[in-house]
Amino acid sequence: MNIITFQKKKELDESGENQIIVTIDIDKETKKIICFCILQLGRIKGKQIEIVKYDSCHGECHVHKYYTEQKHPEKSDLPINQETINYFKKEIIENWRQNLTKMMLKED
Numbered sequence: 848m849n850i851i852t853f854q855k856k857k858e859l860d861e862s863g864e865n866q867i868i869v870t871i872d873i874d875k876e877t878k879k880i881i882c883f884c885i886l887q888l889g890r891i892k893g894k895q896i897e898i899v900k901y902d903s904c905h906g907e908c909h910v911h912k913y914y915t916e917q918k919h920p921e922k923s924d925l926p927i928n929q930e931t932i933n934y935f936k937k938e939i940i941e942n943w944r945q946n947l948t949k950m951m952l953k954e955d
Contacts, residue, residue, distance in 0.1 A: 883932050
């Protein structure tokens with residue numbers, strides 16, 4: 848299998864300290880999405896940290912909410928495709944401030 852990786856970074860605010868990074872691995876021959884990772888990064892107390900991560904790197908979609916005490920990622924029944932990626936991107940873009948606030952409270 849020949850895999851191509853695409854990555855795109857977008858700033859969520861003007862400070863440049865809050866970002867969303869989307870990484871997608873695609874099979875070059877079939878054009879099928881193999882896996883993806885959508886990551887919200889934020890800067891808290893001078894450190895850039897992961898806040899929320901949606902990914903499919905273990906063969907199924909799941910979410911890591913690092914601002915919670917969850918030990919294991921929350922599973923999702925959504926398929927690994929572009930519509931799911933768009934949905935998860937929208938979730939981060941619409942909720943990044945709330946996610947950041949929750950993480951700041953956890954870090955205190």
